[in-house]
Amino acid sequence: MAEVKLRKVVKRFDEVEAVRGIDLDISDHEFVVLVGPSGCGKSTTLRMIAGLEDITDGEVLIGGDVVNDVPPKDRDIAMVFQNYALYPHMTVFQNMSFGLRLKRYPKAEIRKRVDEAARILDIKELLDRKPKQLSGGQRQRVAMGRAIVRNPKVFLFDEPLSNLDAKLRVQMRTEIKKVHQQVRTTTIYVTHDQVEAMTLADRVVVMNQGNIEQVGTPHQLYHNPRTRFVAGFIGSPAMNFIPCQVEEVNGGLSIRLTNELSFPIPPTRAAQYQNHRENGKLLLGLRPEHITEAGPHLEPGEVPFEAKLDVTEPMGMETLVYFPVNGTQVCGRVNPNAGARDGAPLRLAANLNNMHLIEEASGRVI
C-alpha cells in the first residue's frame, strides 16, 4: 500500500504533447478515477505510472520513491487491462499465479493467495478453466484476481469495463467497489464514462487535452465545477449552457437570456456575480434537473417561465423536455405526469439556487 504522486509529469510522442505537466497526489487506500474524453491523456498518465510508457519530463513517486527509471515489474503495481489480457494458454489458476510463480513463491503460499482472491471474486469453480471458456464478466474477474493475488502497492485499471455490455458493466462496477472496500489497495482507475467515475471514486480527476481540469470528490465536481468543461462533462444529460447577460434591475441582479426572458439572481448568489455586470460574453449553466415543471408553490430561488417544447423524451421515472432559448437547445427534467407534449407549451421553473455563471472566453466558472 502506498501513496502515488505525480510531479509536473509530461509525456511527448514526437511532436504531440499527450500529457502537459500534471501534478497529482493520491493518498494511501484512495480510489482515484481519471476521467475525460478520448485523447485527453488519462490512459497515457496511467501507463506512465505503470512504467509502460517512458516519462518525458517530471517525476512519478510510488510510496515516496521516484520510479521514473524503475521497470514495471519492480514498481509493485498490478494492472487490469481493457481487453483483460489473460494468457490464453493458461488456466485461470495459472493466469492468476503467473506473477507469483515468476517470483518463485512457495507453492502453498501461491495456493493460499489464489484461493483467497478467488473467494473475494467468487470464481473458485473457474480455476481450472481456460480463458476462452469464460464469459466477459468472468474474464474481467480473473484479470482482477491476477492483480489481487500479487498484493501490490497500487492497482491500475485501464477502462476495465468498456468491453462489457451495459448490464454487466453496472454489476461489475459494484464488484470493483466491493473488492476495493475489502482489500483497500490504492487504486487508480481510468475511464471515459463519467457515471463510472462518479460512482466508484473517492476523488475524480477530470482531464482534458493533457491537462487536469479539476480534482475533487464526485459531489464537488457535480455541484461546484470550476470550468465549463467539467460542468459539461460530469452529469447526464449534460448541463445547459445558455448565452446570457447580468444586469441590475431594481437594486438586484438579474440574468437576461432574451428580450422576453430574464431571471432574478437569488440574493445569496448576487454578491459573487456583482463584478460581472455588463460583461458581454457569459453563459448560464443550469443542470436539466434544475429546470422542472412549475408547481403551484414555488421554492425559493425558483423562477417560473413559459416554454414551447420541441421534443419530449419520456424516460419512465421522468420526462426530458427540450426547448430553444436564445438559439440554444435547453433540456429540462419534468415529472412524467406534468403533461409535457411535443410542440406544446409548458410552464417550467428554473432553480437559480443551483445556477452557474461561466465566462465564455476562459471557460472559467465564476
Add this chain to the structure above:
Amino acid sequence: MSRDRRWALRWSYFFLVLFAIFFLMPPIYMLITSLKTSAEISAATNPWWVYHPTLSNYIELLTSPAYLTYFRNSAMVSVIVVSLTMLISVPAAFALSRMKFWGSAVLATGIFLTYLIPETLLFLPLFKMFAVFNEWTDIQLINRWWVLLFLYPTLTVPFCTWIMIGYFASIPKELDEAALIDGAGWIQTLTKIFIPVALPGLIAATIFAFTVSWAQFLYPLAFTTSADQLVLPVGIITSLIKGDVFNWGQIMTGALLGAAPPLIIYAFLMDYYIAGLTAGATKG
C-alpha cells in the same frame, strides 16, 4: 439453399475434382510404376495397370546401403536445419515485432527481401567463396554434407522469421505488457507467453522449414558429389540413372519413399496448424 448457391457449389466441386485428379496423377503413376519390374515398365502394355505386381524395387532400395545413406543424410540435414532455423528465427521475429528499436522495420523488410533472391543466383558466388575460404584456411567445404547446414538456413530463416513476425504481431500488446508487469523479462515473455500462444505459427514455420530442407535440390547437387555425402533427391538421380539407362522402377520407388516423411508430418500437424490458440486472450 438458393439456386445460385447450389450452382456455385456444383461448379466448385467440379473444379476441385478436376484439380484433385490433375495433382494426384503423378503420385499414382509413381506408385503404379514402383510396383512393376523393369521388363513390365518397358513392355507395350497399359501403363496404368500392374499385371505382375512386385515389391522387388522396395526391397532392393531399402536394403541398398547407398539409399539408406542418402536417407540418413537427408534426415540429419533437415532435422538440424529445422532446429537451427527455429532457434534463429523465433527470437529474431520476437525482437523485430516487439522491441521497437531503431531500424527494426527496415530490418524486417530486409529479411524478407533476402528470401526473394533465388538460390540459382547464389550458388555460383557461394562456390567461389568456398574456394577462397579453402585457399585461406585449408578447410574444404565442398563435398561435405554438413555444409548444407549453413546453406539451407539462408532459405528457411528469412521466410520463417517473416511468418513468425506476422504471428507475433497478432498477439495483443496488452499480453506482453501484462507479463511485463507480472515480472517476466523478455526471455520469459517469449518462452512462457509468445511461443505457447503462437504455437500454430511455430508449427507452420517448422513444416515449411522441413519441406524446404527435405526437398532442396540445387545446393546439394552443386556442393556435394560423392555417394556418402549425398542427400535423397540428388542421390536418387545420380545413382539410379546410369548413363542413359533410367531405372524407372527404383527411381519412382525412391521418390515415393522420399516423399513419405513430409506427408506424415503434414498429416500429424495439420490440426495444430489450423487450431486458433489465441481465442480467448482478449475479448473474443
